[in-house]
Amino acid sequence: MTTTGVTPVASVEGATVRYRTVVALDGVHAEFRSGTTALLGPNGAGKTTLLSLLSTARRPDEGTVTLLGEPVxxxxxxxxxxxxxxxxxxxxxxxxxxxxxxxxxYAAWLRKVPAGQRRDRVREALHLVELEKYADRRMSALSGGMLRRAGIAQAVVNRPDLVLLDEPTVGLDPAQRVGFRTLIKDLGERSAVVLSTHLAEDVAHVCERIHVLLEGRARFSGTAAELCGRAPGHDGTALDGPAVEAGYLAVVGQGTGEQGSERP
Structure with a gap:
């Protein structure tokens, strides 16, 4: 879905990616704007491959990628x-x-944050993820939830315009996931965030827009309300996990093998 007059932070046009005989992305068109956008789809749908294009880790075999106004x-x-x-x-x-x-x-150094600003940027990133008091703790001593927060800290230490999160709440308990949703929502107020996830509850709470991928193709692009409205009996006013899941299943069909209360 295109919003007239608003320049996307990132976009892919006709992006095709092949891994030998496997087509991971097949002519995908997608735009990503300020706020938080979800990538939904079953395993193998092409979500991680699309993130690799947005991160510049790889280039499409066909099509174009534009990031922050610059063709890649x-x-x-x-x-x-x-x-x-x-x-x-x-x-x-x-x-x-x-x-x-x-x-x-170290992440700040890799992203070429100027030496004179690194300490302040690290403190800022640790404050954002509420890990300031653990700055001197070894990575091997951090809990699973703290490691995921540390991962977000390294991702935002350069004050990025675009933040890419691949399954950031996987393996976390329900209480930890609730805290992460608040953090991701805050990130979406600072940067354009692209969130790849299987969890409908995460999408319902933090994502304004959604792209649904299936077998390397984009099957839906729109708002969370529009996705919920695709489900039989839903008018798009209920924006909770079950409504997002029902809309998702209506788009991709029931034969994906990904049904479950929180696993579209």
Whole structure:
């Protein structure tokens, strides 16, 4: 869905990505604007591949990617935008003997945050994720929920315009997930956030817009209310997890093998 007069922070036009004989993305068109946008779809739908295009980790075999007003073409195009993007992959590596402070500071160095600003940016990022008092704790001693927060801190330490989150609440207990929803919603007020997830409750609470992928193709692009309105018997006014899930299943059909109370 296109919003007239509003320039997207990121977009892909006719993006096709192949892995040998597998077509991971097949002519996908999608726009991402300020606020939080969800990528929904079953395993293998192409969500992570689409995130890899938005992060500049790979380029499409066909089609174009535009990030922050810049076409991503060649090394110069990649350099122009990479330092303005923050990424939290589903699994991220770290040196276990690093302290949390060192881990986020290293991310700041990788993203070319000026040396004189790094300490302040690290403190800012740790404050955002409420981990300031754990700055001197080793990464190996952090709980699962704290590690996910540490991952977000490293993703935003460069004050990115675009933040990409791949399954950020996976493995967290319900109380931790509620806290993460608040954090992600706050991020969406600072940057354009793209959230890849299986969890309908997360989408219902934090995402204004949704792209549904299935078998490498975009099957729906619109607001959360519009997705809920696709479900039989729903008028789009109920924006909760079951309504999002029902709309999602109406778009992709019942044969995806992904049914469940929170797993579209």
């Amino acid at each position: 073409r060649g090394r110069a195009g990649v350099r122009a935008v990479r330092e303005r993007v923050g990424v939290l992959p589903q699994s991220f590596g770290y040196y276990p003997r690093f302290t949390l402070q060192e881990f986020v500071e």
